Amino acid sequence: EHYLQRIQQSDAMLNSFISVTADHALEQADAADQARAKGNAGFLTGLPLALKDIFCTQNIKTSCGSKMLDNFIAPFDATVVEKLKAAGTVTLGKTNMDEFAMGSSNESSYYGPVKNPWDLTAVPGGSSGGSAAAIAAGLTPAALGTDTGGSIRQPAAFCGITGLKPTYGRVSRYGIIAYASSLDQAGPMARSAEDCAHLLNAMAGHDARDSTSMARGVPDYTDTLSAPLSGLKIGLPQEYFGEGLDPDVEKAVREAVSVYESLGATVREVSLPHTHYAIPAYYVIAPAEASSNLSRFDGVRFGHRCDNPSDLIDLYKRSRAEGFGEEVQRRILIGTHTLSEGFFDAYYTKAQKVRRLIRQDFLDAFEDVDVLMGPASPTPAFDLGANKDPVSMYLQDIYTIAVNLAGIPGISVPAGFVHGRPVGLQILGTHFAEAQLLNVAHQFQ
Numbered sequence: 001e002h003y004l005q006r007i008q009q010s011d012a013m014l015n016s017f018i019s020v021t022a023d024h025a026l027e028q029a030d031a032a033d034q035a036r037a038k039g040n041a042g043f044l045t046g047l048p049l050a051l052k053d054i055f056c057t058q059n060i061k062t063s064c065g066s067k068m069l070d071n072f073i074a075p076f077d078a079t080v081v082e083k084l085k086a087a088g089t090v091t092l093g094k095t096n097m098d099e100f101a102m103g104s105s106n107e108s109s110y111y112g113p114v115k116n117p118w119d120l121t122a123v124p125g126g127s128s129g130g131s132a133a134a135i136a137a138g139l140t141p142a143a144l145g146t147d148t149g150g151s152i153r154q155p156a157a158f159c160g161i162t163g164l165k166p167t168y169g170r171v172s173r174y175g176i177i178a179y180a181s182s183l184d185q186a187g188p189m190a191r192s193a194e195d196c197a198h199l200l201n202a203m204a205g206h207d208a209r210d211s212t213s214m215a216r217g218v219p220d221y222t223d224t225l226s227a228p229l230s231g232l233k234i235g236l237p238q239e240y241f242g243e244g245l246d247p248d249v250e251k252a253v254r255e256a257v258s259v260y261e262s263l264g265a266t267v268r269e270v271s272l273p274h275t276h277y278a279i280p281a282y283y284v285i286a287p288a289e290a291s292s293n294l295s296r297f298d299g300v301r302f303g304h305r306c307d308n309p310s311d312l313i314d315l316y317k318r319s320r321a322e323g324f325g326e327e328v329q330r331r332i333l334i335g336t337h338t339l340s341e342g343f344f345d346a347y348y349t350k351a352q353k354v355r356r357l358i359r360q361d362f363l364d365a366f367e368d369v370d371v372l373m374g375p376a377s378p379t380p381a382f383d384l385g386a387n388k389d390p391v392s393m394y395l396q397d398i399y400t401i402a403v404n405l406a407g408i409p410g411i412s413v414p415a416g417f418v419h420g421r422p423v424g425l426q427i428l429g430t431h432f433a434e435a436q437l438l439n440v441a442h443q444f445q
C-alpha cells in the first residue's frame with residue numbers, strides 16, 4: 001500500500017510506469033500475508049517489485065514501450081516472472097522503457113519520456129529507465145530490467161541505484177520480448193548489491209524453454225557478500241579512461257577505486273585493445289538480430305493492425321509503419337540492409353569476427369586481474385532532448401556494449417554525484433562471476 005501510494009503521488013511527474021496493477025498487487029500481498037501466517041514465507045515473500053514492460057505477464061498488458069503492442073496481453077508469464085511470483089513477490093506494475101529496448105535515454109517510448117528523479121530536466125538513462133527511476137524515487141524497492149548493450153547498468157548509473165547484468169545464459173530469456181537474442185539478458189535493479197543478490201537467487205538457473213540458458217548450479221549469491229577483498233586484483237582498462245570521458249566522472253570513479261585500495265585490493269592498468277570497435281560491431285549485430293526478431297510483428301499475429309487494409313501487403317506495410325516508432329524503423333532498416341545478400345559478409349560476418357576479438361580481450365585481461373573497473377557512462381545523465389542525433393546517442397554506450405558482445409557480467413554501483421547528478425562505477429567480471437561482482441559491489445556500499 002505504501003508503494004502504491006507513492007506511485008500515485010509521484011508518477012504523474014516521473015512517468016516511470018506504463019501500467020500500475022494495484023488490484024493484482026493487493027491480492028498478491030494478501031496471499032503473502034497468508035503464507036506468512038502459515039509459516040510458509042520465503043525471503044522474498046511479500047516483496048513489492050516492478051517489471052520492465054518487456055517481460056510477458058499473464059493478464060497484464062506487455063507493451064515493450066511500443067504502439068505496436070499497446071493492446072497486447074500475453075497468455076503466459078516469462079520464466080523469471082513465474083519464478084519471482086513463486087517466490088512470493090508482489091507485482092506493482094510494468095515500467096516504462098525505450099521502444100523495444102532500443103535507446104539509452106528512455107525518450108523513444110511510445111508512452112513518453114521518463115524523468116530522472118534527481119533532476120527532472122535530465123533523462124533517467126535507458127532502456128530500463130522506468131525501472132531505475134521508480135527505484136530511485138522510492139516507488140518500488142526493486143525492479144527487473146534487461147540489458148542488451150547497457151540498458152540495466154547505464155540507467156542504474158544515471159539514477160544512482162545498483163543494477164546487475166548477469167552472464168549471458170545465467171537467466172532465462174523465455175517470455176522476454178526479444179531485441180537482439182545473442183545479447184539480451186535480464187537482471188535485477190535495486191538500492192543495493194545485497195538486494196540484487198536476493199533477486200538473482202530467485203531469477204538465475206536453467207530453463208528448458210530457453211536453449212541458451214546454462215545448466216549450471218546457482219549459488220546463494222548472498223553467502224559471499226561479506227568476503228574480504230584483501231588481495232583482490234583490479235584492472236583499469238586504459239581505453240575506459242580516454243577521450244570523451246567527463247573529467248569529473250573520471251575523478252569520481254578513481255576515488256571509488258581508491259576505496260578498494262584501502263580495503264586491500266591492488267590496482268593496475270590493463271588494455272582492451274579492440275574497445276574502439278565495440279560500438280560499430282554492436283550496431284551491426286544488434287539491429288540485424290532485431291530486424292529478424294521484429295518481423296513477427298506483422299499486424300496478423302500480434303499487436304497493432306491498420307484500418308481497412310486493401311490486401312495483405314498493404315496490411316503488413318501500414319501496420320508496421322503505424323506501429324513502430326522512428327528509432328525502431330531505423331534499426332530494422334539497418335538490420336535488413338546488413339543481412340541482405342551482397343552485404344552480409346562485409347557487415348554481419350565481419351562484426352561477428354570483431355565480436356570474437358572483443359571477447360578475447362576480456363578473457364586475456366582476466367588472466368591478470370580478478371575484476372575490471374571503470375565508468376558506466378562517459379557523462380552523468382544528460383538533459384532531456386539534448387541528444388537528438390542517433391549516432392551521438394549510440395556513442396553513449398561506449399563502456400557498456402562490449403560486455404554484452406563478450407557475454408560477461410557487469411554491475412553498476414552508485415559512486416557519488418557530478419553536477420548534482422549520480423554517477424556509476426562499473427565493475428566487470430569473467431563469465432559466471434556474479435557472486436564476485438556482488439561481493440565487490442557490496443563492500444563498497
Ligand code: GLN
Pocket residue numbers: 101102103104126127146147148149150151152179286397
Ligand atoms: N542503448 C543500446 C541500444 O540502443 C542498448 C539498449 C539495451 O541494452 N537494451 O541498443
